[in-house]
Amino acid sequence: MQRRDLLKQTALTLAAFTLSRDLFAAEAEKFAQLPDVDKIIKLSSNENPHGPSPMARKQMMEAVNGSNRYPWDVTTKLREEIAALTGHTKEHIVMGAGSSELLGLVAVWAALKKGNAVAPDPTFRLWMPAARKTGLDIKLVPLTDKKMTDLQRMKEAMNDQTKLVYICNPNNPTGTVLPAKELEAFIKDIAPKAIILLDEAYTEFSSEPSMAHLVNDYPNLVIAKTFSKIYGMAGARVGYALAHPTTIKQLNELQPWANAGASAVSLAGALAALKDKTFIDFCKKENALARSIFCKALDKAGIPYIPSETSFIYFDTSNFGKDVKAMLEAKGIVGARTFEEGTKWLRISVGTQDEMKKAAAALLS
Ligand SMILES: Cc1ncc(COP(=O)(O)O)c(C=O)c1O
Structure with missing residues (x-):
């Protein structure tokens, strides 16, 4: 990759998660000053440093030849494979260009019903600007002092105008995981009243299971999943949402058409990635070792x-007495940053073992 492209990509990725355009400009400028930008270790967006899987790479290269056609076949096959894995039918699945497209789609769908949304704070925020723009008032509920999503306070924050409740499990940026029993009880209680958007971007790394088995019983439950994390395909842009067929139909109506999202090449890669169990196990093990x-x-x-x-770690540098972000950046390791203004909690993504050894050395230097 060209030096300028890498710089631009790093700055853009960091900027996507910050709150203002001013911060974006400041970050971009700072990384432009780094002495040896080609050697930057990028630990900012929880990308999988190992992917895509060998099988996915092969299928993507082959799929280039067929990319003069719209990808009807591969979309259907992928939906069927996902359905088989989750015990549902292809009618329970809508594909998107990454799960963030679908998070946005669900937010807009909820906004059409007019009212408010309830979400923990901090959490993954990319869907919030579109939700606000389309009229949803968002009530942010602080995490517990153990940085857990506070289900009780979220319930209390709801009123009869609440149309959407967002939960990210495991939560980004804290990494805390709600126990399956608690989450299931919350879904059963809340789903009759409001749409629950459950973001399972990191479930595959966790010991707690997916809530996929509940979608048939609760049409208000939408589960967002991605190929960007354990499958190592963030740049390919493939995600899906799992929900009751009546809900999927409504989400379909908000997309221009079924082929508007991920490319034929990306979808072919995702189909192969889904079956590459060896690679998924490898990524999970490597992530745990590097972490x-x-x-x-x-x-x-x-x-x-x-x-x-x-695939990330959330840590509190309040009593450390040194600027960890600056120490890492001085060694070309970028991405550690705060998500809670006024605190010294930082999140860093997990890279390869070698990258994390370098990050560890920088921290202890
Ligand atoms: C919790 C969470 N949800 C969704 C996404 C978006 O993923 P995608 O690449 O599928 O749009 C991310 C990306 O970092 C994430 O952390």
Whole structure:
């Protein structure tokens, strides 16, 4: 990759998650100043450093030849494969260009009903601007002091105008995971009253199961899934939502048509990635090993952190006395940043073992 392209990509990725255009400009400028930008280690967006899988790469290359045609076949096959995996039918699945497209779609669908949305804070926010623009008032509910999504307070924040409740499990950026029993009870209680948008971008890294089995019983439950994380295909832009067929139909109506999203090449890659169990197991194991390298360094440095079952780590540098973000950036390691203004909690993505050894060394230097 060209130096300028890498710079631009790094800056854009960081900017996508910040709150203002001013911050975007400041970040872009800062990384432009880095001395050896070609050697940057990018730990900002929880991308899988190993993907795409060998099988996905092969299928994507072959699919280039057929990309003069719209991808009806592969979309249908992919929906069928996902349905088989989740115990549903293809009518329970809508594909999108990444799960963020579908998060936005569900937010707009909820906004059409007019009212408010309830979400934890901090959490994954990309869907919020579109929701606000289309008229949803968003009530943010602080996490518990253990950084868990506070289901009780979220319930209390709801009123008869609440049309959407967003939950990210495991939660980004904290990595905390709601136990399946608690989450299931919450869904059963809330789903008759409001749309529940459950973001399962990181479930495959976690020991807690998906809530996919509930979608047939609760038409208000929409589960967003992505090929960007464990499958290592963030740049290919493939995601899907799982919901009751009546809900999927309504979401379909908000998309221009079935082929408006991911490309034929990306969909072919996703189809192969889904079946590449060896690669998925490898990514999960490597992620855990690389994560533990950085966690051990945090232990050594006396920095508290949330035990993580995801591809990122959330840690509290309040009592460390040094600027960890700056220490990492001085060694060309970018991406550690705060999601809670006024605190010194930082999130860093998990890279390869080698990258995390470098991050650990920078932290302990
Ligand atoms: C919780 C969460 N949901 C959704 C996404 C978006 O993923 P996609 O690449 O599928 O749009 C991300 C990306 O970082 C994420 O962290």
